Amino acid sequence: xxxxxxxxxxxxxxxxxxxxxxxxxxxxxxxxxxxxxxxxxxxxxxxxxxxxxxxxxxxxxxxxxxxxxxxxxxxxxxxxxxxxxxxxxxxxxxxxxxxxxxxxxxxxxxxxxxxxxxxxxxxxxxxxxxxxxxxxxxxxxxxxxxxxxxxxxxxxxxxxxxxxxxxxxxxxxxx
Numbered sequence: 748x749x750x751x752x753x754x755x756x757x758x759x760x761x762x763x764x765x766x767x768x769x770x771x772x773x774x775x776x777x778x779x780x781x782x783x784x785x786x787x788x789x790x791x792x793x794x795x796x797x798x799x800x801x802x803x804x805x806x807x808x809x810x811x812x813x814x815x816x817x818x819x820x821x822x823x824x825x826x827x828x829x830x831x832x833x834x835x836x837x838x839x840x841x842x843x844x845x846x847x848x849x850x851x852x853x854x855x856x857x858x859x860x861x862x863x864x865x866x867x868x869x870x871x872x873x874x875x876x877x878x879x880x881x882x883x884x885x886x887x888x889x890x891x892x893x894x895x896x897x898x899x900x901x902x903x904x905x906x907x908x909x910x911x912x913x914x915x916x917x918x919x920x921x922x
Contacts, residue, residue, distance in 0.1 A: 749906035754855055761818075761856020765825070769864055770815040772808060779815065780805040783827050787843045804829060804841075813840070814864060816857040826853050830861040837865030838874045839902070858905065875902035 761767075770779050784801040788794055807813040812833045818826035826844040830837060839861060844853045862873050879891035879899040891899070 751904040751906070754904045757852030757855035758859045760852050761859070764820060764851075765853070765856055766819045767857055767860055768817045769860065770808065770817060772811040775805070775808050775815075777805070779817070780808075782824070783815065783829075783843075786824060786827055787841075790843050790846060807831065814861075816860050816864075818844075818853065818857050820848070820851070820853070826857055828854070828857040828861055830865060832865045832868050832870050835869065835871045836874065837861075837868070837870040837872065839876065854901070862905070873907070875905065875907075878903060 780801055783804075784798065804813060808815060813829060813831050816826075816828045816830070817824070818828075824845075825848055826842070828839070828843075829841040831840050832838075839858060842854055842858070865873055877886060877899070879885050879895045881893065881896040882890065885891055885895075
């Protein structure tokens with residue numbers, strides 16, 4: 748109910764213009780994650796994480812703990828969004844979208860589909876991750892980049908509550 752009005756319009760645009768497919772444990776192929784990794788490298792312009800991390804994410808989809816939303820516009824791949832959903836909690840994990848088309852609302856509808864899919868899986872909480880604000884130190888003690896602040900602004904547009912959480916660092920367990 749507290750979603751930004753323009754987000755509703757952008758979700759409707761996506762429903763009309765994007766062809767989205769949910770990939771989960773029942774229809775996943777190894778090629779899906781090879782495509783995901785390749786698309787991410789092409790958009791980022793570099794390898795930002797190990798191939799092993801992509802395999803680990805694929806394994807979580809195979810285990811039914813993650814799912815992927817793949818988006819096409821006019822037959823062209825324009826976005827891939829990964830969601831973690833297990834038990835009662837879901838999390839928007841990774842979103843990769845064609846930056847040349849950022850003038851179009853490519854990400855709103857896939858994120859909305861991820862929220863709906865999570866709800867249908869029985870999740871009662873959906874997390875968008877840490878909210879960052881320009882010129883305010885984040886939980887790691889650093890100032891966020893303009894990109895990080897912009898992503899947080901986007902995520903807050905879906906509405907919901909902002910909740911405090913704790914992060915633990917270091918070796919807290921003996922053993």
